[in-house]
Amino acid sequence: MARQRFGIVVRAGLSWLECAALARFPWLIHAFSTRRGGVSRGTVSGLNLGFVGADRRRNVEENRRRFLAALGAQGFSLATLRQIHSTHIYQVTRDKAGKLAYLAAGSPLPHRSDGNPPVGDALLTEEAGILLSVRTADCVPILLVDPRRRAVAAVHAGWRGGLARIVEKTVGLMRATFGSDPRQMLAAVGPGIQPCCYEVGEEVVAAYSGRFTDSERFFCPVLPSKPSEAATSRSPAVSLSQHPPGRSLATGPAARLDLAAVVVAQLRAAGLSARNIAVSGLCTACRADLFFSHRKEGGGTGRMLAVIGIRP
Ligand SMILES: [Zn+2]
Numbered sequence: 001m002a003r004q005r006f007g008i009v010v011r012a013g014l015s016w017l018e019c020a021a022l023a024r025f026p027w028l029i030h031a032f033s034t035r036r037g038g039v040s041r042g043t044v045s046g047l048n049l050g051f052v053g054a055d056r057r058r059n060v061e062e063n064r065r066r067f068l069a070a071l072g073a074q075g076f077s078l079a080t081l082r083q084i085h086s087t088h089i090y091q092v093t094r095d096k097a098g099k100l101a102y103l104a105a106g107s108p109l110p111h112r113s114d115g116n117p118p119v120g121d122a123l124l125t126e127e128a129g130i131l132l133s134v135r136t137a138d139c140v141p142i143l144l145v146d147p148r149r150r151a152v153a154a155v156h157a158g159w160r161g162g163l164a165r166i167v168e169k170t171v172g173l174m175r176a177t178f179g180s181d182p183r184q185m186l187a188a189v190g191p192g193i194q195p196c197c198y199e200v201g202e203e204v205v206a207a208y209s210g211r212f213t214d215s216e217r218f219f220c221p222v223l224p225s226k227p228s229e230a231a232t233s234r235s236p237a238v239s240l241s242q243h244p245p246g247r248s249l250a251t252g253p254a255a256r257l258d259l260a261a262v263v264v265a266q267l268r269a270a271g272l273s274a275r276n277i278a279v280s281g282l283c284t285a286c287r288a289d290l291f292f293s294h295r296k297e298g299g300g301t302g303r304m305l306a307v308i309g310i311r312p
Pocket residue numbers: 194195196197283284285286
């Protein structure tokens with residue numbers, strides 16, 4: 001796992017992050033957008049790429065057009081999702097008319113889109129000219145590549161998706177769908193909220209401890225804000241046993257969640273080798289100059305897009 005393997009690309013007035021391990025494939029396009037550039041104003045100022053209430057639709061469309069043009073992906077069809085922190089995963093292909101078709105995992109029938117993207121949190125494809133995307137503003141975007149089979153995936157993982165093992169399931173679906181060998185696959189774990197800024201309630205600690213045998217490694221103690229609290233600070237496991245379940249963040253944080261660690265653990269469990277996993281390590285909440293952050297800026301903030309596709 002290397003943290004140095006991400007760089008910022010500046011082109012056509014926009015900036016995005018790229019992962020060196022993925023950038024070396026000439027047949028691949030990938031990027032993690034930042035908020036730099038773009039036409040949006042106000043709370044979503046910059047390159048907002050999500051259709052949110054605080055922005056005009058035409059601004060988002062113009063931002064997306066500029067982003068794809070800067071990437072050299074203007075001829076690509078952008079595949080998107082209505083993300084709901086689930087484990088719904090789709091394989092994206094084209095129908096006879098050339099329009100995008102989304103095949104739900106385990107279903108032979110395509111999602112009937114009627115122009116709307118399907119509800120889910122991960123996409124995969126082996127077809128050229130399709131740009132898979134996930135939107136984030138604190139959650140972790142993950143891009144996956146199988147260089148042997150030339151197949152790619154994009155995953156959206158927040159604490160709920162992490163809990164439901166969305167990352168592991170996506171790798172499993174790449175195995176089943178494309179015959180991918182996880183030992184050959186590469187993963188780029190993009191910018192998301194880091195433990196420095198991600199305090200969670202006891203319901204999150206409890207949920208993870210119920211589903212992962214060694215969930216302690218995903219949590220850090222709450223940072224003491226006062227000397228008196230420092231003296232009484234406890235580990236999540238201890239505090240969990242001393243309070244009734246269901247205590248929410250409103251009653252005080254129980255721990256800080258390391259979402260990237262959850263993602264990396266699942267990539268490893270799915271069979272990826274540690275040297276093939278690159279982690280950005282940048283915190284969306286600490287770097288408001290670079291990123292939109294739901295936790296830092298509230299619900300009125302914009303969205304970044306992580307994209308990956310195979311060149312025709
Ligand atoms: Zn932070």
